[in-house]
Amino acid sequence: MVHFTAEEKATIMSLWGKVNVEEAGGEALGRLLVVYPWTQRFFDNFGNLSSASAIMGNPKVKAHGKKVLTSFGDAVKNMDNLKGAFAKLSELHCDKLHVDPENFRLLGNVMVIILATHFGKEFTPDVQAAWQKLVSGVATALAHKYH
Amino acid sequence: MVLSPADKGNVKAAWNVVGAHGPDYGAEALERMFLSFPPTKTYFPHFDLSHGSAQVKAHGKKVADALGNAVAHVDDLATALSALSDLHAHKLRVDPVNFKLLSHCLLVTLASHHPAEFTPAVHASLDKFFAAVSTVLTSKYR
Numbered sequence A: 001m002v003h004f005t006a007e008e009k010a011t012i013m014s015l016w017g018k019v020n021v022e023e024a025g026g027e028a029l030g031r032l033l034v035v036y037p038w039t040q041r042f043f044d045n046f047g048n049l050s051s052a053s054a055i056m057g058n059p060k061v062k063a064h065g066k067k068v069l070t071s072f073g074d075a076v077k078n079m080d081n082l083k084g085a086f087a088k089l090s091e092l093h094c095d096k097l098h099v100d101p102e103n104f105r106l107l108g109n110v111m112v113i114i115l116a117t118h119f120g121k122e123f124t125p126d127v128q129a130a131w132q133k134l135v136s137g138v139a140t141a142l143a144h145k146y147h
Numbered sequence B: 001m002v003l004s005p006a007d008k009g010n011v012k013a014a015w016n017v018v019g020a021h022g023p024d025y026g027a028e029a030l031e032r033m034f035l036s037f038p039p040t041k042t043y044f045p046h047f048d049l050s051h052g053s054a055q056v057k058a059h060g061k062k063v064a065d066a067l068g069n070a071v072a073h074v075d076d077l078a079t080a081l082s083a084l085s086d087l088h089a090h091k092l093r094v095d096p097v098n099f100k101l102l103s104h105c106l107l108v109t110l111a112s113h114h115p116a117e118f119t120p121a122v123h124a125s126l127d128k129f130f131a132a133v134s135t136v137l138t139s140k141y142r
Helices: A005-018 A023-035 A037-042 A052-057 A059-077 A089-094 A102-122 A125-143 B005-036 B036-042 B052-070 B074-080 B082-092 B097-113 B120-137
Strands: none
Touching: A005 A059, A005 A102, A005 A125, A023 A037, A023 A052, A023 A059, A023 A102, A023 B120, A037 A102, A052 A059, A052 B120, A059 A102, A059 A125, A089 A125, A102 A125, A102 B097, A125 B005, B005 B036, B005 B052, B005 B074, B005 B097, B005 B120, B036 B097, B052 B074, B052 B120, B074 B082, B074 B120, B082 B120, B097 B120
16 A cells, blocks of 8 residues: 655645646547557547647536546545555546556556646656556555455 | 657657656656655665665766667667666566566656657657667566
8 A cells, every 4th residue: 555755745735736637628528638648548438539739628628627636636635554545446446437447557657747837947866756656546545445 | 668769869869858867867866766666675675765865876977878878879779779688688687567667657757857858759759768778678578
């Protein structure tokens, strides 16, 4: 189980407080679909995903991205019990959505990159390390109930 | 994965923006990697890995110079990186999983310094480019 120091928690929460969840969510999901096009397999009903600009401007992508990142906010609030916090979502992603957990790792890394673009110098190696722990913990928690 | 003409254009343009910062960014990417993915440090027991280390700086320059060479010869990476490929296969033997980790940290470094240029399309092209370089560097492993 991943353990966060008090410092790591403070680092994570401080940055999260400044994130525009709606904007960042759309960007994260959009970049996932652009950079790793095979992830589009889960979104056949999203309409036009034919180019980078189509994807980034797609309203369904933005809406779903916001949903995903809002849920990620639960991770920030429950860093001491990620597996518990994401148990239900884990079952959903396995039983109903049939998402390969590798996709959670891909999305987590895309999120880290977006934080880097938004926060620039403030996104120091130490800050990145704390966030890598979090996205890795979330990916593991989301895969925990798979069978 | 094949690099399209657009990918190659994006990579060259991005590397132009990097310019003289190459060595600094190389060192920063390594530092990010050592902090975020501690097992990567096992390949450098002989290095001082503290912040600002001269050895990490020097190694960052090596990495950046090699990438610059790869960018300049993006149409024939296998030939341009052949010696490095031999080195990684027979001497360094870095487990292939680690190339993804360094590639990710290179992307984070570039994204943090040049957010405006790091568009989704450029991000995609660079990700593909680093993957292509990694593939060449591990191509003679077995």
